[in-house]
Amino acid sequence: MSFESRALETGTGGFAVETERGRPRPAEVFAAGLRHHHLANTAYPIAHRRTIWAHRRPVEEHARLLVQSLTHSPEVSLYVHVPFCERRCAFCEYTVLDRHDAALEAAYFAALKTQLARLTEGLGLAGKRLRGLDLGGGTPSLVEPARLGEIVAWVLARLRPAPGFGMSIETTPKIAALAPARLAAYRAFGIERISLGLQTVSAGLLHAYGREVQQVDHNRRAVENIRAAGFRTLNVDLMYGFARQGLDDWAESLRAAVALGPEVITLYRMRYKGTRVEGEAAEAALSQAVAMAELAGRTLAEAGYHAPPGKNAYVRSARDPGTSAYLTSRVVESVPYLGLGLGAQTFTNHLLAYNHGAATKQLEPYLRALDAGELGIQDLYHLPPSEGMAKMISVSFYFGAVRLDTFQRRFGVALEERFPAEVEFVLGRGLMERAGSALRLTAAGAQSFPGVIALFYSAAVQRHLLGLEGG
Numbered sequence: 411m412s413f414e415s416r417a418l419e420t421g422t423g424g425f426a427v428e429t430e431r432g433r434p435r436p437a438e439v440f441a442a443g444l445r446h447h448h449l450a451n452t453a454y455p456i457a458h459r460r461t462i463w464a465h466r467r468p469v470e471e472h473a474r475l476l477v478q479s480l481t482h483s484p485e486v487s488l489y490v491h492v493p494f495c496e497r498r499c500a501f502c503e504y505t506v507l508d509r510h511d512a513a514l515e516a517a518y519f520a521a522l523k524t525q526l527a528r529l530t531e532g533l534g535l536a537g538k539r540l541r542g543l544d545l546g547g548g549t550p551s552l553v554e555p556a557r558l559g560e561i562v563a564w565v566l567a568r569l570r571p572a573p574g575f576g577m578s579i580e581t582t583p584k585i586a587a588l589a590p591a592r593l594a595a596y597r598a599f600g601i602e603r604i605s606l607g608l609q610t611v612s613a614g615l616l617h618a619y620g621r622e623v624q625q626v627d628h629n630r631r632a633v634e635n636i637r638a639a640g641f642r643t644l645n646v647d648l649m650y651g652f653a654r655q656g657l658d659d660w661a662e663s664l665r666a667a668v669a670l671g672p673e674v675i676t677l678y679r680m681r682y683k684g685t686r687v688e689g690e691a692a693e694a695a696l697s698q699a700v701a702m703a704e705l706a707g708r709t710l711a712e713a714g715y716h717a718p719p720g721k722n723a724y725v726r727s728a729r730d731p732g733t734s735a736y737l738t739s740r741v742v743e744s745v746p747y748l749g750l751g752l753g754a755q756t757f758t759n760h761l762l763a764y765n766h767g768a769a770t771k772q773l774e775p776y777l778r779a780l781d782a783g784e785l786g787i788q789d790l791y792h793l794p795p796s797e798g799m800a801k802m803i804s805v806s807f808y809f810g811a812v813r814l815d816t817f818q819r820r821f822g823v824a825l826e827e828r829f830p831a832e833v834e835f836v837l838g839r840g841l842m843e844r845a846g847s848a849l850r851l852t853a854a855g856a857q858s859f860p861g862v863i864a865l866f867y868s869a870a871v872q873r874h875l876l877g878l879e880g881g
């Protein structure tokens with residue numbers, strides 16, 4: 411057993427001054443992150459078979475490891491994945507099914523309930539408090555509202571909400587425009603935040619990527635219905651960094667989002683990996699994405715929306731983190747999160763797991779595993795500290811910053827002690843700065859985000875990046 415594994419088995423102590431052996435030099439890793447900017451992002455880790463496969467554990471150990479990993483966590487957050495969509499957009503990286511009918515929906519929600527019951531009753535989760543619950547997808551609003559209400563009720567009957575608990579759901583402009591009764595139902599379940607997946611209003615892009623062209627009227631009516639239903643927070647999602655997207659296209663989408671008057675506008679950079687248009691990645695230059703991010707910053711600031719460098723959620727109120735309670739708890743406090751449903755991910759700082767379907771996007775293995783009395787998990791990795799830290803830091807970069815106090819609390823060592831060369835590198839080059847109890851990206855660091863985030867990856871993942879052909 412390695413030193414790191416021993417430290418993990420015995421808790422967080424014991425590796426305060428131990429640094430991971432054989433870490434490549436920061437300057438080389440930084441350059442590799444920039445070179446492979448489509449891979450170096452918050453979706454950590456990459457290339458599982460080459461990087462973290464040695465930490466994969468057999469299915470018979472899943473329950474024991476989950477229980478052990480959650481023992482000292484009084485709180486968790488929960489994500490419920492609903493994989494149904496009207497059609498699959500070519501740019502989508504998520505686990506989405508092409509088909510959807512009532513029978514499939516019924517089978518899927520029965521499986522979700524089975525998985526939830528196994529996790530809560532079988533693994534002792536029932537005593538924990540719930541920080542946040544997200545219903546995402548896919549398109550959760552495509553299914554019968556009663557099914558979602560039942561899942562919400564099941565969760566809340568098993569996990570007591572913690573102070574600050576909140577629920578969020580995703581929808582599309584079309585459904586929000588045409589099915590206002592669904593929105594009212596979500597409010598009745600207690601959901602107070604809703605996310606509208608606008609992505610782009612460019613007709614050219616929508617056609618090119620097989621997504622229905624949204625009617626401007628749909629967008630306006632969707633927001634009217636959301637406001638009428640009484641949601642506290644409306645978020646609008648936009649995507650940028652497509653190979654086929656020009657700055658004019660992007661400016662048009664930004665203006666359209668601002669015109670809808672949401673509390674939050676969240677910008678997602680196109681990641682290509684796992685999409686049907688992965689082959690276009692090489693044509694989407696980092697400089698183009700940086701120019702789009704800068705245009706967004708200026709346009710949104712003029713409209714009264716702000717975000718610190720590197721954070722992708724722009725808000726009008728400084729009191730609003732812009733993200734759901736689920737994501738906020740993950741990023742700010744590194745609260746363990748559990749994924750329910752096809753391909754969903756679980757992370758506890760020491761353990762990373764993916765439900766069946768994450769790689770194959772097939773539903774049947776997930777249903778079969780639950781029928782067979784399993785937890786529905788396909789791959790579970792018992793992480794050494796270097797991998798747990800890299801994952802925690804990668805998640806933190808959703809906010810463009812790593813909380814130093816959270817890192818110390820979760821891993822029992824200061825970030826500067828564990829990553830001395832990397833911290834010296836980012837501070838010395840003006841890529842990050844200390845801001846209160848956080849290490850935060852500067853404007854220059856935000857422009858070089860893929861290089862900065864790669865610095866904190868494990869040596870195994872860094873070596874993988876360094877070994878790839880130039881991109």
Ligand code: SF4
Nearest residue numbers: 495498499502547548
């Ligand atoms: S981008 Fe959204 S609507 Fe399109 S397939 Fe993916 S989850 Fe579904």
